[in-house]
Amino acid sequence: MALLSVRDLVVRFRTHDGTVHAVNGVSFDLDAGETLGLVGESGCGKSVTNLAVMRLLPAPAGRIEGGQVLFEGEDLLRLDEAGMRALRGKEIAMIFQDPMTSLNPVLTIQEQMVETIKAHKKVTNKQARAQAVDLLTMVGMSEPDRRLRDYPHQFSGGMRQRVMIAMALALQPKLLIADEPTTALDVTIQAQVLELLSRLTSEHKTAVILITHDLGVVAGLTRRINVMYAGFVVESANTADLFAGPAHPYTVGLLHSMPRLDAQPGEPLIPIEGTPPDLRHAPVGCPFAPRCAWRVESCWREMPPLEPVRETAEVQTTGPLATHRSACWNRPTAEEAIAGRPLRVDFVPAPEPVEVSR
Amino acid sequence: MTFSATPEAGPVNPQATTPAEAANRPLMQIDGLKMYFEITSGILMSRHVGDVRAVDGVSLSIRKGETVGLVGESGCGKSTVGRTILRLYRPTAGRIVFDGQDITRVEGSSLRAVRRRMQMIFQDPYASLNPRMTAAGIISEPLEIHGVSSGRERRDRVRDLLATVGLDPDYGDRYPHEFSGGQRQRIGVARALALHPDLIVADEPISALDVSIQAQIINLLEHLQDEFGLTYLFIAHDLSVVRHISDRIAVMYLGKIVEVTGSRDLYERPLHPYSVALLSAVPIPDPAVETRRRRIILTGDVPSPSNPPSGCRFHTRCWLRERLGNPERCVEEEPVLREMATGHQVACHFAEEVDGTAEQVQVTGRPGRGAPVGSAGAAAGVAGGVVAPTAPEGPQPRPRPRG
Ligand SMILES: Nc1ncnc2c1ncn2[C@@H]1O[C@H](COP(=O)(O)OP(=O)(O)OP(=O)(O)O)[C@@H](O)[C@H]1O
Ligand SMILES: Nc1ncnc2c1ncn2[C@@H]1O[C@H](COP(=O)(O)OP(=O)(O)OP(=O)(O)O)[C@@H](O)[C@H]1O
Ligand code: SF4
Ligand code: SF4
Numbered sequence: 001m002a003l004l005s006v007r008d009l010v011v012r013f014r015t016h017d018g019t020v021h022a023v024n025g026v027s028f029d030l031d032a033g034e035t036l037g038l039v040g041e042s043g044c045g046k047s048v049t050n051l052a053v054m055r056l057l058p059a060p061a062g063r064i065e066g067g068q069v070l071f072e073g074e075d076l077l078r079l080d081e082a083g084m085r086a087l088r089g090k091e092i093a094m095i096f097q098d099p100m101t102s103l104n105p106v107l108t109i110q111e112q113m114v115e116t117i118k119a120h121k122k123v124t125n126k127q128a129r130a131q132a133v134d135l136l137t138m139v140g141m142s143e144p145d146r147r148l149r150d151y152p153h154q155f156s157g158g159m160r161q162r163v164m165i166a167m168a169l170a171l172q173p174k175l176l177i178a179d180e181p182t183t184a185l186d187v188t189i190q191a192q193v194l195e196l197l198s199r200l201t202s203e204h205k206t207a208v209i210l211i212t213h214d215l216g217v218v219a220g221l222t223r224r225i226n227v228m229y230a231g232f233v234v235e236s237a238n239t240a241d242l243f244a245g246p247a248h249p250y251t252v253g254l255l256h257s258m259p260r261l262d263a264q265p266g267e268p269l270i271p272i273e274g275t276p277p278d279l280r281h282a283p284v285g286c287p288f289a290p291r292c293a294w295r296v297e298s299c300w301r302e303m304p305p306l307e308p309v310r311e312t313a314e315v316q317t318t319g320p321l322a323t324h325r326s327a328c329w330n331r332p333t334a335e336e337a338i339a340g341r342p343l344r345v346d347f348v349p350a351p352e353p354v355e356v357s358r
Numbered sequence: 359m360t361f362s363a364t365p366e367a368g369p370v371n372p373q374a375t376t377p378a379e380a381a382n383r384p385l386m387q388i389d390g391l392k393m394y395f396e397i398t399s400g401i402l403m404s405r406h407v408g409d410v411r412a413v414d415g416v417s418l419s420i421r422k423g424e425t426v427g428l429v430g431e432s433g434c435g436k437s438t439v440g441r442t443i444l445r446l447y448r449p450t451a452g453r454i455v456f457d458g459q460d461i462t463r464v465e466g467s468s469l470r471a472v473r474r475r476m477q478m479i480f481q482d483p484y485a486s487l488n489p490r491m492t493a494a495g496i497i498s499e500p501l502e503i504h505g506v507s508s509g510r511e512r513r514d515r516v517r518d519l520l521a522t523v524g525l526d527p528d529y530g531d532r533y534p535h536e537f538s539g540g541q542r543q544r545i546g547v548a549r550a551l552a553l554h555p556d557l558i559v560a561d562e563p564i565s566a567l568d569v570s571i572q573a574q575i576i577n578l579l580e581h582l583q584d585e586f587g588l589t590y591l592f593i594a595h596d597l598s599v600v601r602h603i604s605d606r607i608a609v610m611y612l613g614k615i616v617e618v619t620g621s622r623d624l625y626e627r628p629l630h631p632y633s634v635a636l637l638s639a640v641p642i643p644d645p646a647v648e649t650r651r652r653r654i655i656l657t658g659d660v661p662s663p664s665n666p667p668s669g670c671r672f673h674t675r676c677w678l679r680e681r682l683g684n685p686e687r688c689v690e691e692e693p694v695l696r697e698m699a700t701g702h703q704v705a706c707h708f709a710e711e712v713d714g715t716a717e718q719v720q721v722t723g724r725p726g727r728g729a730p731v732g733s734a735g736a737a738a739g740v741a742g743g744v745v746a747p748t749a750p751e752g753p754q755p756r757p758r759p760r761g
């Protein structure tokens with residue numbers, strides 16, 4: 001049984017200017033100790049998916065309108081708030097892009113850490129404080145005894161993020177969700193934080209969902225990747241397969257539109273034309289169709305299912321042998337993925353049918 | 359480099375140069391540029407208690423038609439360099455020469471005349487456009503300020519500019535919120551182009567954009583450069599992007615340039631310990647390459663620019679210094695930007711020792727190569743008799759996570 005199993009998750013926001021179709025039927029599994037990257041550009045639903053798992057969607061606008069979130073077999077969507085509170089932090093912990101949003105500015109680090117530990121463990125103040133010192137030492141803080149008495153604003157961005165990691169791992173959760181944990185940091189500090197994160201989670205065999213828009217970050221850190229676009233998982237594969245043979249036009253586009261540090265200078269970029277869709281419209285067909293060079297006629301009408309790229313007897317959803325899947329009616333061939341464009345002679349992307357208005 | 363010439367030393371006389379000299383001279387030349395911001399304390403009687411040395415002795419030249427990239431971590435002074443050379447600030451010291459004219463201290467109408475030829479593109483396409491003005495209004499504002507054209511002619515120019523940056527000329531009467539982020543950045547580019555500038559300082563022009571949109575703007579900037587012969591100072595913290603667009607790259611650390619080199623060389627043979635660390639920290643979207651690379655994990659944070667470390671500013675975090683047994687020279691003597699035999703300019707006393715180290719080789723994940731780099735000027739070698747253990751063979755010393 002998978003540690004976490006998200007099934008057909010649908011999340012919508014009711015806002016004054018319409019319904020936002022943020023997550024449109026997302027399914028994925030995660031084994032204990034596994035690392036999963038969740039990539040995609042701004043607004044594609046990465047954070048909302050995970051906030052739904054944690055049941056932390058902003059109320060009343062954000063609503064889970066369908067699906068299941070099974071954690072060790074138990075559907076979290078049916079749990080009451082008290083049950084959820086017992087789970088958060090202890091079983092599933094989360095760190096955010098901006099640690100200031102999750103640290104209380106008027107409490108010292110010590111007060112916050114001791115409180116977190118005592119909320120879930122029967123320990124004395126002294127024991128909790130000793131554990132806090134250990135945790136800060138573990139994340140490489142010098143003079144942890146003294147730093148415990150500091151307030152969050154007295155730490156630099158990188159140090160705050162380490163405090164967050166220390167607090168997130170305090171109760172040895174089975175799953176850690178890290179939402180863009182290094183996006184606000186400089187690269188050298190990002191390297192410090194990611195190194196720490198990957199060392200600690202592999203030592204403790206913590207399962208990790210790492211959310212980022214940076215394909216480089218997941219390339220070195222996660223074993224498996226889900227690519228999201230407009231509230232759908234459009235491609236899913238183990239990390240090596242995804243980069244060696246991307247099988248969805250959006251993934252191909254992302255890889256060709258970003259300069260790589262090791263590219264030859266002057267190597268041209270192939271941008272993805274157009275802009276991401278407005279999620280206030282209910283999705284019709286494949287959401288990538290207006291920007292896709294591979295689109296065929298059916299793309300405008302029907303969303304393709306997430307299916308194996310190569311024929312297989314049994315679909316594996318987790319582990320190193322996870323089946324490479326993509327949701328596409330007209331997958332790029334290996335050569336096309338390398339070229340970054342369709343190579344079939346006379347291929348013309350299907351024009352938008354007149355009757356469908358988006 | 360500590361440049362002591364006072365800016366008041368007098369402007370370079372543009373008439374004194376021959377046409378050949380004019381063709382060869384850099385479009386922008388800065389020498390020993392310093393830009394300090396005063397720190398004051400007290401509310402009623404504010405006292406000057408120190409300076410943020412945002413830019414502290416920067417020398418750089420930009421040739422016509424060239425793209426020079428400026429990289430470095432947050433707060434190292436990149437934007438301040440850009441803003442100071444556009445004379446949005448009055449420099450504390452040093453000299454700025456634009457197309458042969460010393461503009462360090464120009465004011466008033468001569469400053470306005472120079473500003474026409476230099477424009478800026480900003481990071482945040484949301485904040486940098488006035489929400490109450492139409493796209494056409496925003497783009498024609500510089501034309502208005504400088505009294506260029508009017509009426510029909512101006513309207514035609516705006517339509518032209520919209521088309522040039524890939525927007526529908528009919529979109530001129532829309533407001534910023536009606537455009538996407540990428541489109542807004544195109545409006546910013548159109549505004550910068552309005553007065554036919556020679557130099558464009560692009561300060562993080564794509565950092566705020568969606569990943570899928572960034573390449574559109576990079577390609578647009580490259581295309582405009584070819585079409586109009588523009589010269590760019592391209593400021594960004596993303597080394598992959600800077601390397602893609604730049605001919606040469608200057609790496610900054612704490613208000614100083616530590617290395618300047620061609621963008622190919624910077625990745626293949628970085629010679630400043632900080633450049634090596636910075637490059638090693640940039641993730642490459644390719645797991646096959648990533649498994650061969652090793653990161654240098656720098657310890658600690660960047661020190662404060664109001665109280666920079668003595669000697670070499672990088673000495674508090676330098677892996678090479680530690681490797682060399684912490685030579686005193688790093689703490690006592692400030693390294694100058696010197697030219698190496700390979701054409702790099704590097705500000706490190708021990709730059710020769712960087713070449714061929716496991717750290718340098720592991721940036722690319724490729725085996726090392728090439729002849730040793732001697733210093734172009736002084737004799738190569740390690741002062742102070744410290745022998746550097748630079749053997750790249752044997753078990754690779756995995757960079758230690760913490761010092
Ligand atoms: N509180 C909210 N009210 C209305 N819409 C929201 C709210 N929060 C998120 N959304 C919308 O839901 C969609 C998914 O947002 P989400 O935050 O999951 O994106 P993301 O992939 O995490 O992007 P980013 O990389 O910018 O963090 C977006 O279109 C967003 O505008
Ligand atoms: N107007 C100002 N007044 C006071 N201090 C300033 C001012 N502008 C910049 N600084 C300080 O000067 C230093 C350099 O800032 P600058 O904005 O040039 O850095 P940067 O390299 O562009 O950083 P970033 O990547 O974050 O944009 C910083 O310490 C900053 O706080
Ligand atoms: S080919 Fe069709 S289904 Fe596949 S990504 Fe393009 S538009 Fe979507
Ligand atoms: S001068 Fe010394 S401290 Fe500075 S970069 Fe070189 S080796 Fe490091």
Ligand SMILES: [Mg+2]
Binds near residue numbers: 046
């Ligand atoms: Mg998010």
Ligand SMILES: [Mg+2]
Binds near residue numbers: 437438561
């Ligand atoms: Mg800046």
